[in-house]
Amino acid sequence: MNLDNMSDYLGLFLDELDEQLQILDERLLELERNSFHPHTIGTIFRAAHTLKGSSAAMGLSRIKELTHQMENIFDLMRGDRLAVSPSLMNVLFECIDAIKAMKGDIQQGRGENDRDIGGLLGRLTPFAQGQGAAVEGLARMRSPEAGTDDNGQGIELDVFHSKAIAHAWEKGVRALRVRACFMPDESFAYARALVLNNLLEELGEVIAAYPAPEDLADPHSSYDCVELLLLTEEAGEVVGFKLSQVSQMGAIEVKPVEPDELAREELTPRAENAADAPATERSETEAKAARGGRAVRVDVERLEKLMNLVGELLIDNTRLHEVRKRLTEQYGEQPDINDLGDIAHQIDKVIGDLQDGMMKTRMLPIEQLFNRFPRMMRDVAQQVGKEIDLVMEGKETELDRTLIEEISDPIIHILRNSADHAIEPPDERERLGKPRAGTVLLKAAHQDNHIVIAVSDDGRGIDAAKIKAASVAKGVLTQAEADRMSDQEAVRLIFRSGISTAKQVTDLSGRGVGMDIVRAHIERLNGLVDIDTKAGVGTTFTIKLPLTLAIIRSLLVGVGEHSLALPLVNVVEIVRLEPEQLQRLQGQDVCVIRGSVFPLVRLADKLGLRGREAEAPAESGARPLVVMIGVAEKRVCLVVDRTIGNQEIVIKSLGSYVGQVPYLAGATLLGDGRIGLILDAAAFCREEHLAFRQEERHADQGVGAETEEQYVSFRMEREQYAIRAGKVREIITVPQLSTIAASPGGVMGMIHLRGRTVPVLDLSRGLGLAPRSQRDTSRIIVMELDGRELGIWTDEIGAILKIRKSGIEAATDVLPSVQSDWIEGVYHEDGRMIILLGIDKRPPRLDEALSLREVLLSY
């Protein structure tokens, strides 16, 4: 058969090859560790068998030959006629590697014939012929008359079965051998066998069938009878009677099978922990198989197209909301406009679900990737003579399938480094009082819309001093720069290519091979990477990536009249700087945040936009708003005029028309139909760091120790207020409000929230405003104060603000007339005044019939 004709199937075959190789890898490792488990061998055997069949069908004779020989060996193992030995395992692993190599060749269109498998086959043969480390099998199990099957048909019970039977016996479940013959004129033996199977599955577990029902599907098959091995708690007579109720059946025999004595003895010593294993394992595989049966393979490209369409919908949806908002402003509360609002709201929800659903179809558990690592770590550990336990957590974490491939290399690099350099040799570890075997923990988890992957080891850690010394020696740093550099920054030097590939650093620090590649990969994915290390204790690498590449959550910022989008994954924090935090260093603008120095980029200047910043150049007294962005380990602060909000955007390429524009990653359509430019965070970070040598100065401790608190801002009439976010439980749209008679002043009414009654306060009375009436934008902030829930009525929710203590002005300075411990202070943002209310510090006393103004101003 010619490969070209098969190209349609090649993709499917390669997928299957991948899966089966994965199974072989995993299970062989398991076999090596636990030496023998009938289910493990069963799985391995089936994987090899499947591969043999499909490679033969594809005309790939070398893979077929190899898998055929492997299958023979697994068959011997299954029958306990061949023992697991290190030399055998190594050959088998090499066979898998050879098949993987051939798979690679095929993918590149070279076919499988570049590889010579003669040597491998030669090494397999002795094992297959029962030499090598062959052992006499356990005595074959025989049921009373099992051996006397006429015409030789029937289940040949092997060790796999005998152990399963012995396991069952321990739990009081008996084994029955069922033999059922078809009527001579039966032309639907396959379907009939399935009927029998269904019936027996209701009574217990069928652990073997001969022939397999599928084998009966072949119209040329000529089996007159089927034999099934059933584990059941039912008596043989009951099973026999039930079987007799299947129509169109001939003779039926049911015989009990005693467990093999040897198998039982073998089982007893480890019965306690192993007793349940086969059952759970089996049901797991069955569950997987069942899921597999309902799955469909879909071309990724189709998914991409659908995803794009969802992206378009998102844009249109945002526009719809803008239009609705404008109409509401123009025409107010008309029924049609309210309807439009309802519809828009509903569409919002559906699109949200659709997007989630689309995302999920593109998601795969990271398990697929993680499962490759145990084998790799085994090999690396063996090569370098170390003992390493690889512990993996969060295998079920799902992420975009394109990402899974992309992050493979960085993780491999980091893992290899851990094994190669970080983990000490066993003897050294013992001297240090650590366990002989080092532990490498690989962990994946979701965090908001991102995935965080952490690799931790308990090895020797990275010595910052040594990195500095080596960097100075290499001429990457001057001694003065090195002296000024913090340890954290020094450790990050390993991500620089000049250093990471440098042999001296590698030898001295025990780290650094290919770390620049890690960084480059993660940069390309718009992710972040961080290192946390402690000499002698270990190192943790943390990688943070967006969940998907197609739709990104972004922060919209304004510069002049322009809206620019920054991928949220790159946004580290938003800060309003004090004049003293702005400095110049080596002719470059920098800012000092919590004692660290960051390059400062004025976006308006950089992009040639005339922003506010440009009109009124920053002189002393200006307090610029900056967004700190990060790519991989680098951080840069961008000066913007304002932040607009979070939005999900779809990246559109700028097209060949415009070509590559510096600092721009692409464009997107905004809700108002205008084009928003997406900033390329990586470009800023790259450039600024070329020019800027991070020189940390533990500057002004006052700034360094600056604390921020989060506030929720809201609007009442024209005023902006804010309350600390800490006590805020949720923000809800206004539900049915029941007013209560004789309610204390300031209480608007009660709402029902998940079965609880929550009072809602109208601050407007206390603030000297007209009583509130409900609008579209009205929201209730639900707070928990002293264990009680309390709602605060607002006209509109603003944003979550990070407010620095030093930025708060005392209320008495600004509003001398107000004497209240409720108003904590006043904060300026974007030229607006925000009044900070300390409701959480002194909750209003509802039992007092005081107006809120009285409560508010009673001090």
Add this chain to the structure above:
Amino acid sequence: MARILIADDAPIMRELLANLLVGGGHEIVAEARNGLEALELYIKHRPDLVTMDISMPVMDGIASIRHIREIEPEAKIIIFSALSQQNMIADAVRAGAWDFVTKPFYENRVLDVVSKALATRNIDAE
């Protein structure tokens, strides 16, 4: 005696089966013209047994079996199919059919499969 629901899109087949089954002492509680009707009528009448054709419009027999078994995992459904494709019948059995009968529908075969299906029901009830 059993209460039986017949599902078949061919009126002649429904007629034939009904005659046969009534002749055997059973009661026909309803007749469905497709899989969806079979599902609705199953829910309404909760018959002891369903005879199900495979190829029917709207919803085929296999899907109908699956849905009925979701509602009532113990439901006894027998395939009555004129199909000669074994794989379709096998799929129906996988979907949870209890047994099957293929053409020609001899009276003794039909009554045999029905009484056998009911016999196991009685055992289960005990």
